[in-house]
Amino acid sequence: MKQSKNLAIGLGLGATISIIGLVAMNIVKKGVKAVEPELAAQASNIIFEKPCKVLALSPHPDDLDFFAGGTIKLLADRGFDITVVDVTDGEKGVNIPNLGSVRQYEQRRAQKVLGYQNLKFLHYPDMKVNYKRLMRDLRNIWYEVNPDIVFTFDHNFPLKFLAHKDHLAVGKAVCKLATEMDSPAKIYLYGSRKNNVLVDISEVLEDKTRAVLSHKSQLRFSKSLYSSTVKKLGSYAASGSNLRHAEAFRAFHNFDSFPMG
Numbered sequence: 163m164k165q166s167k168n169l170a171i172g173l174g175l176g177a178t179i180s181i182i183g184l185v186a187m188n189i190v191k192k193g194v195k196a197v198e199p200e201l202a203a204q205a206s207n208i209i210f211e212k213p214c215k216v217l218a219l220s221p222h223p224d225d226l227d228f229f230a231g232g233t234i235k236l237l238a239d240r241g242f243d244i245t246v247v248d249v250t251d252g253e254k255g256v257n258i259p260n261l262g263s264v265r266q267y268e269q270r271r272a273q274k275v276l277g278y279q280n281l282k283f284l285h286y287p288d289m290k291v292n293y294k295r296l297m298r299d300l301r302n303i304w305y306e307v308n309p310d311i312v313f314t315f316d317h318n319f320p321l322k323f324l325a326h327k328d329h330l331a332v333g334k335a336v337c338k339l340a341t342e343m344d345s346p347a348k349i350y351l352y353g354s355r356k357n358n359v360l361v362d363i364s365e366v367l368e369d370k371t372r373a374v375l376s377h378k379s380q381l382r383f384s385k386s387l388y389s390s391t392v393k394k395l396g397s398y399a400a401s402g403s404n405l406r407h408a409e410a411f412r413a414f415h416n417f418d419s420f421p422m423g
């Protein structure tokens with residue numbers, strides 16, 4: 163735990179959220195596993211039904227990779243048409259010149275590892291996501307991408323240590339838009355404490371780890387510490403199911419038979 167406290171200091175909490183540091187500190191204490199692990203593992207089949215269009219929102223550059231990087235890799239490998247949108251450049255919290263540009267470069271490296279096609283940057287100021295502007299921009303992106311599946315942060319039941327205002331704004335905007343547009347898209351919320359879907363990421367755990375490690379500006383300690391954090395998150399999310407490593411989501415869409423958390 164001493165190491166965790168050092169992480170908190172080193173990552174400059176109170177400024178931007180550094181996902182990996184926060185998870186390292188909270189992984190054992192807070193729940194990321196699914197409410198009903200076996201049902202949740204079965205539910206993940208729905209996401210892979212057939213290749214389709216995916217829109218994935220990341221409030222800061224490393225958020226999505228850390229919580230859904232394995233799933234994105236699996237979808238990319240199966241030919242899904244994926245568009246990832248970084249809402250901010252995550253330019254606050256670490257004292258590195260031109261951090262916003264550095265983090266965009268890191269995100270492109272992570273994109274190569276995960277193998278998806280499209281990456282957009284909205285360049286909103288870190289910690290100052292304007293909700294109205296976000297609704298307008300996301301609506302345009304939604305029309306452009308016409309997604310069948312959308313990934314975003316859970317603003318209703320976020321893990322408490324992840325309840326950063328940028329995360330909440332992005333999650334809220336996506337869910338409001340989905341309702342307003344009466345979209346048939348399946349919504350998968352990450353960073354949730356009420357998960358009902360577990361995706362088996364065992365076969366791509368190495369790729370996910372490489373994607374997370376691409377965010378070098380966020381790594382203040384040894385790579386092995388961060389690698390083990392990714393692994394622990396995966397095994398903790400999978401606990402109670404028959405999976406080894408998983409990513410957990412709270413999902414909602416129009417399937418009547420879908421198990422809701």
Ligand SMILES: [Zn+2]
Nearest residue numbers: 179221222225
């Ligand atoms: Zn974040």
